[in-house]
Amino acid sequence: MKKTSLKDIAQIVGVSTALVSYVLNNKKENRIGKEVAGKIRKVALELNYQPNQIAKSLKTSKTQTLGLVVADIANPFSSSLARSIEEEADKHNYTVIYGSSGENPQKCLKLITTLLNRRVDGLLIAAPEGTETQLIDLMQQKIPFVLIDRYFPHLKTNYVALDNYQSMYKAVQHLLESGYERIGMITFKSSLFHINERTRGYRAALADAGIAFKKSWLKAVDRATLKPEVSKAIQEFTTGKNPVDAIIFTSNTLSVNGLKEIKALNIHVPDEMAVVGFDETEAYDLFYCPPTYLKQPIEEMGRLATTILLEALINNNRVTQANLEATLIVQASTQPILHKIS
Amino acid sequence: MKKTSLKDIAQIVGVSTALVSYVLNNKKENRIGKEVAGKIRKVALELNYQPNQIAKSLKTSKTQTLGLVVADIANPFSSSLARSIEEEADKHNYTVIYGSSGENPQKCLKLITTLLNRRVDGLLIAAPEGTETQLIDLMQQKIPFVLIDRYFPHLKTNYVALDNYQSMYKAVQHLLESGYERIGMITFKSSLFHINERTRGYRAALADAGIAFKKSWLKAVDRATLKPEVSKAIQEFTTGKNPVDAIIFTSNTLSVNGLKEIKALNIHVPDEMAVVGFDETEAYDLFYCPPTYLKQPIEEMGRLATTILLEALINNNRVTQANLEATLIVQASTQPILHKIS
DNA sequence: TTTTTTTGTTTAAACGATTAACTATATTAT
DNA sequence: ATAATATAGTTAATCGTTTAAACAAAAAAA
16 A cells, blocks of 8 residues: 555646645645646545655755754653754654764764764754764764754854853852852763863852862762762762862762762761752652752753754854853752851 | 765766666675776775665665654653664664654654654554554554554554553552552553553452452542642542552652652651552652662663564564563562561 | 677666746737 | 737656666677
């Protein structure tokens, strides 16, 4: 049972396929006979004609498809982004093909190649470490793309990302204002700009408050060995020679794993230790002391990235860069230290 | 800067496009001159030839693309499934287009239509309520698809799902063996088979243990108003005339929201109330009393569904149906009641 | 030597749409 | 009556592949 094609309709109505195409696409409207048009439409409906997008794409070299490269679609951050992108894309009659890079540049390259072979109209990329050359390549090939979440500051590309510096600054400032002064941070070992912006914001806030940063306050863990390293870091934070009274995490996985360890160690939040998490997750609500956290505007990031990409498909000259603000959701984990507050 | 095509290569080497195609696809290997083949390969490499999948698809009417319809890609269950599917698909050189139905049959139909217009080779569908006719349609059109997570028992389709009856039975049995006898369940108001299988397993386990089921033990909530209804249900469970000593949840969202409410009401788990959750989530680990839960083999479901679909693409006659077992992960929330156990 | 077979390559149609350019009437203007 | 213009439609090329069938030249068999 083959799908009906323009040809089938043309044959039945007794006209050329061209005419059928014109009618069904509402082109040359004023130059087409009313009865014939009606007949064509009727037959198309009866046979439940569905245009073959593949053929259409081949001719127009537009696939109405966007390629999405995330770190890991199973991560809540990525999947929320994916939903928001899907929603916005759908509004403009685009569909989305996705793939996970696993933070691996080779896998990322393979993915991008695959997506391009399928002639996606444009790409949305959460770029892993070491993919700058790939992006430069895309720029040279004039392939429209928008970076999401991460970007390379010296690359003049479209991007939608968080203002990580500002967001972290805000979080640290909040801790300071709440009376915490020995603030530790657990982050990823990474050369990625967005990660380093987080520590930069952290250090700037400390500096601006006249607090001397101690090296042992900053723990950078390896993605591959996240759990044990986070555990170790927290233990060092409490038992080391420079104990901290607050911890900031810089990602959702770090936050959740950190909270697990805090719970396991029976550390009391916020009395013994204040906590600031990153990203929103339901998990927070189940922790005995719901943590203050930086909420990324994921919905907006996805929506914006998609509209920027769709814009770029029309006009690939302008470069749009958006730095969004995270919202600090203050909860019980950063309660002001009373004796300090007055 | 147009992409290089077969034609370009043919022109440079001075042969026909057909020959280039044969060489690059390793067809008619024994009938092709060695030097020419070498030259073609060399030029293809130099120009970084990437076949136009669109053109290929049009000719072969195979897109090497699978369509994935989930309830909501942002839900951890769906996104984990999506990753597993992506992984398996990638192994066989397929890519995945996704879309969220939002549990809405109209949206689902629109999605399926879109995916089919893009001529996906097959579909993986988490079917919402009221989509049976759509599936029957697909069957009549002989479009290969595999249902995931949900299926319609009277429809002879491929599917990969949980043995919900057995899984719930197991969970309830565990509670009974641990000494709990007044077991409540919070589930979705739904006509979907997989949901009802869960309550069936629940009731069967009660019956088999000689316990008379009380209507007030079973709360069915509406997806749209989940939060308040879950809260209300739990309050009724504790304050009503038939208080329960254990609650089973039948989905990850229900579990997490239920735990939130339990925490809010200061109900002590497991002394005042035992709890069994559904699905795995990091959130559980942050709850003061990590709950026992039914762990779905999501990885395997995705992998299996994909291989079944790929099989079906080759041989669409056989129907494969898989009912997987959930694993009961026993944690502190269902500690045996001592005086009952002996 | 002639015929057959093998080897290496080309021709050309097809997939299903789009669209510029053309044709053939009918209508209106001059 | 003739030219100009509108109206309603058709023709045919094209997008980039695949692939059956045809073809020519060389090698093997007769």
